[in-house]
Amino acid sequence: MELPPGVSLMGLLLLLLLVGQGPSKIHSASIENKLTQQPQEVLQALKNFAFPCKPKKLGLSKPSKSVHSLTPSDIKLVAAIGNLGTPPASGKVTVKKTQSIKNEPQHVCMEAMTALSDIIRHFNPSVLMPTCSPGKSGAAHNMVEDLWMQAKQLVRHLKENPQLDFKKDWKLITVFFSNTSQCHLCPSTQQKRHLIRSMEKMCEILDYLHQEVPKAFVNLVDLSEVLAMSHQHQTGLSPAPELCNCSEETTKLSKAVMQWSYQEAWEGLLASIKFNKHESFTVVFQPFFYEVEPPSERSTPQDPRTLALGIWNNMMKPVGHKDELIDAVERKTNCPSQESPYLFTYRNSNYQTKQLKPVAKLQVREGTEFSCSDKKPSNTVPTTVHRLRPADIKVIAAMGDSLTAGNGAGSKPGNVVDVLTQYRGLSWSVGGDENIRTVTTLANILREFNPSLKGFSVGIGKENTAEASFNQAVAGAKAEGLVTQAQRLVSLMKADPTINFQEDWKIITVFIGGNDLCASCNDLVHYSPQNFTDNIRKALDILHAEVPRAFVNMVEVIEIIGLRELYKETQVNCPRLILRNLCPCVLKFEDDSAEFAALVERNREYQKRTEELINSRRYDTRDDFTVVLQPFFENVAVPRTPEGLPDNSFFAPDCFHFSGKTHARSAVALWRNMLEPVGHKTRQYDFENKIPILCPNQTLQFLSTYKNSNQDYGTWTLCKDRAPSASPPTSVHALRPADIKVVAALGDSLTAGNGIGSQEGDLSDISTQYRGLSYG
Structure with missing residues (x-):
């Protein structure tokens, strides 16, 4: 079955979000013959739906006495209530795309619930026709009142339904609601209080259903993300949710983390309160709407089955594992197994309630012994970058994204929300907290050679704080943002009275590309390797033109596919919703798919094109400036535990950013690359093994550049037989x-x-x- 041209899942869902005029009514086949009102193509699609589950193989005969062992065959009736959206401010709806579908939320709700009932009917042929009770008002101040009204109408209808044994029959009820202010996305104390009040009001309604409706499994579904996406893509079906006046900018990372935190708050609440302690009633939060992808011009038109399948599939997944993207095209269907033939609740999922209250921050540290003896600068200040000793460096700076900003570097394990904190003092390339024996960073290594080094970042804060100093990395940045960072860095350096901008030698480390790769599949042209390299070139051009006496580390983009191992390994505790939101293009494709192969190739092309740019000698036109490629991230294997699992101790609590340990080892790897000759640099680094700091010596006394690496005269012997004679020769x-x-x-x-x-x-x-x- 296909909808009329141009009608997508998003449009269909947003019809569900619209609110009709006049008094709200319960809609079911027992009151109104809804089947006659549904388009015949919808009914035909439900008949032809190829349902893969085999109910007979489950061998179930006795009805369940507990909601925690409730099977699909036990369900007698499917129902839905909810405040599903807000009406347009003008009070008018004019959408040409949906001419063939009635502009009534009840109608669309009935289509979705009929589809869900049809799934249940494969297990229980005697399931009754569904009941739907959309709200009449979407105004924010009326939402709770409207939901109360719907809940009371639903209870009254269930009690009066002559086909239903109200006390004995099991009911599947879906409660749709929307946090129209989306205040849960704002990481502030004020918004947390607002969130708690909203959750308390919702719990009062759920408590009413608990008191009034015996034998019920309740799905709690939040549609806030659908509303936000409807406005973003200008469907015209619903206005944008009211955004909170956040005290801080809501970035993609903060939104992903706060969505996860919001979901965890609901999970923890529903798992701990009385809804989970009874045998005849439970409520389960179903979070799948967070991952509904925005419609594209080439997306296949969708129907209400996608909504129904989304609810069904989530009921088939244990709580804590409802993190797969809803694929509206393939419509994969989960089936109950013989081991777990029931709908999953918090109890039968063995869900462990997470600690929701703030936990004390633990400053994660990994120091390194420093044993270099030759720490002297050059006898006179060098005039060429090709004879630069470590002790000659007086200023350090960095540009990049959240991996350089230090997001989560000092977060305590499990404290996912703290990943929003930028621990710039722990940043591998420019952080300056404490000293090398407690915090390993490039800045702290250089401070052993020159204790008066300037520019390193300390403590926590964003790029515009005094603590950030010359660490101008911006969380969430892509290559196109490097130009702005370069301009700001140059301005800061020129205005800083503590440095001599013209005379002081500077180290600037640039590291970018992870966010580009994570978004690259959504716009192949915008994130092409050529555009990626062009953006880097524009930023380096600014540094080359504006900054005298500078040695620039261009760190190659990381090999990012190892992130998939963390995501796929269910034995590793990772917030997969956050990972999927932050890096969908790396995680959502199958291993053998053409899309994944293209991503791997794009990753390599990013690396190759960057190296070609540096090798072009574009930045070697004068003697006091150079850019050197540092490729130690080119091949990265995910560290593993003794049991062979991915070791998440190398990652921040979100399993995306670096932990303090990885920051420390990245600093040592970068330092080693800086001393290794051009053409013979380490391109693969084993983060599992902590290696000592490489010391300058007579062979490696200068920071390596293309000119001082002597790559034209050196030779690497390939001879395998290097053994001496068995005994000292006499001839x-x-x-x-x-x-x-x-x-x-x-x-x-x-x-x-x-x-x-x-x-x-x-x-x-x-x-x-x-x-x-x-x-x-």
């Missing part, structure tokens, strides 16, 4: 290379190494004897 004619224990040379200035390491045009350095570079 020079039997001498092996490994037998040689002493080397020496005689000669003139060519052997002494005069001028080998001198810079082009530096005639005064010709007398320097670079004997360590001598051919002999």
